[in-house]
Amino acid sequence: MPDFTVREYAFISIAYEGCPKSTLDHAYISESAFEHLCELAASFSKHGAKVFELAGRRKIKLDQYVGVIETKCGTRIEILPKYMEMSGTDDQSIIQQERRLLQKMLSVSLHLPYREAGAANLNRFKQSLHEWIISQFLASFERLVQRGLRFDYNRVQEEQKFLRGQLQHVKYMRQSPSKRHIFPIEHDVYEVNRPENRLIRTALEIVCKKAKDASNWKLAQELRLMTGEIPRSQNIRQDLRQWQSGRLLALYDEIKPWTELILGEYMPVSTSGEWRGMSLLFPMEKLFEHYVAYHLRRNLPECKVKTQHAMEHICKHQNSNIFKLKPDIFIERSDDKNIVMDTKWKLIDQSDRSGRYGLKDSDIQQMFAYSHFYLEHESEVILIYPYRVEKFNRPLDEFEFRQTDGAKLRVVPFNLDEPENFKIL
Template sequence: MNKIRNITITEYGRIYAGDVIDNVQITKEDINELKLFIDENNEKDKSLSSIEEYLKPIRNGVQANNFVGVLKTKSGLTIEILPKIANGQHDLNDMKKLFIKMLSTFKQINGKAFEMTHLSINDNSLIEIFIAMFLQEVNVIIKRGLKSDYIVLEQNESYLKGKLNIQKQIQLNSFNKTRFHSKFDEFDINIPENQIIKSTLLFLKKESKNGHNQKMINMYLHYFDSVSSIRDVDNTFKKIKKNREYAYYDQSIIWAEIFLKKKSFTSFTGNSLAYALLFPMEKVFESYVAHMIKNHLSNHEVYLQDSRYYLFDDDGSGNKHYRLKPDMIIKNSETKLVTIVDTKWKILNANGPAQSDLYQMYAYNSRYKHYGKDVNKVVLLYPQSNLYNEKVFISKKIGPNNMENLNSKIEVVFINLFNTSWIEKIKNRINE
């Protein structure tokens, strides 16, 4: 049996060849495979975000940047990457719990699947938790019933079934008039969707080390006894049906694509790794904050990723340019006052917000007012920082009689992700 080689780091953590992390020796082969993964993605579509924003090559090692999740090299090293939070009172298990909690709101993940896995976060790695979430989705399929469809079959028997396949009949039975090569349709569960599920179960049977997950995998495989496993992964995925009848397969297919095609929740893939389940942390943070605000703000309308307006209405040729897309527009149903909110997954240092972020917020404020919105304030939401204090940036305009009037107000607000009281704090800020 191969030795289990699992390590856990946080965002911006570095791994060097020769390091010993969690009693695991990091080899040069491990680092080379990670760097090959980086090179593979750097050679792809240049319009995509650079892989080095997420995983960066350094001398004799690599550095994890703005993504979290789990990846495994073909040399057998499993790396868990957890969020980096500016709070020394919390250990890695706390970080893992927080990450799973935030991830449960991510639009591509069915958060209820984790709640029903019954796995302890403390006692299990991220990969086992993700496997359990996939298995929960398979359980949904089994309970509702495996889909069947008409599939084309061929046989060469002593009786004719369906249509005679003339070409094959001439080819195979020219000298044997007692046999018929026939082609026919049959209603069967051996369809691409079920083949994908079975193949994923077989793959995870080799990967999982958790007794409960292993038990579930073996039990579920019995339901797929008459289903073939797949050889051509890409071609089989192209054959899946996407309609209402197959909607309850959607989540399991998403997970299967990650495990079988090594297609992560980022745009990055690669054959140099066994698998990579990577999540852009800025998107996870944005999703979690939006979910909490929508669920706890009564008497407010919350619009996500509002993209109605542009920075420039005309370039001289009648074309608009630079679409605005703030994370949240929060409108008080009674006063009609608007708060614009953008989330930033950055631990601020003593220098505070990036100048570009403040420019962006000022543009939101200016353009939404131009379009007739009664903007009360703009809020930049960051995770808690111990190096910078919350601030309010105010710009004024000179009115009649040299009177100063408020032009814009941009608030830098921190939230303590380990304490949900931040919701009340945001509600109070919005209603001020």
């Protein structure tokens, strides 16, 4: 089945004879794949997550989720963030740049040990997000095998014609006389069968089935042959809880998040018991928030940067606080001039004065509440939106909250291509 690449808010329709060619903003897929997406949409709606919006009997509109969806029939849909302008830009160039951005955001948000080096990786962004995750997992696994897998002692109970370890006297005494020459024994075996290895092996089996890139498929098969003695995990959740860390297992730190990513199959809500392939979906609002916070910590080492800092409430009800105020980013400064920030994954236009630049009333009201409860109107609050070359390339003029002693709101752009230069002080 073919793979499709689209962007946020794209339309997905059922293909028909003579339909247009699929683009980044409108894909035409098979009827079976479309029905699977409709089933997913209904499942998500029950849990309050809006990933798709039905735009007719034969059309779906995507929302602010990015990642990969694999349907029952094998159709794979890659959803990229929408932040580049389409006019005059080659589609493949847009795909590569937006894939690169998404990979960086995922690496930061999920604390993935992402590293690329050497000429062999010059074309890495031509791979889909799905294949990129697979390639990172396989590279980590290959390094682990080269350095040596960790073994562990496992207790084994068996019956043998010789004594080894500890004899189970009760069982032996209860045996019939015809089995007196058989000894029920219990002993430890030093083997590769431990929770970490079982989980990695299970993830490798998934990768062997899902990899479409030739180099990924070849490496996966080689690793499969090299680690054939490792059994698969029979209880993934239990083995994940038993995954150990420490000096002796430091080599496993790199592969753990990739293994969890493949086994966990990130989706906005739990749909356990249903087939969903290797589907990975992430909310862009959260990815953007974590990405901005990460670079603020790097660019402002003298400040303490906190995310989802929920310390204040709007109301009191029956002698207890209620309705938390939870700003995306709270910057604690040594001079007590703290700053509250909110990130918004939305494209605004600095020239649209009549349309209030695309700012929402609810966002401004929310920032006023942050200013009052967290800063007592003594410092500034900041709204952060993605940078746009022509539409939003400089901070807007400051907004001053009325009936306050000079409390101000700033609206600033965040350049996704040059995050290391972002500073607000």
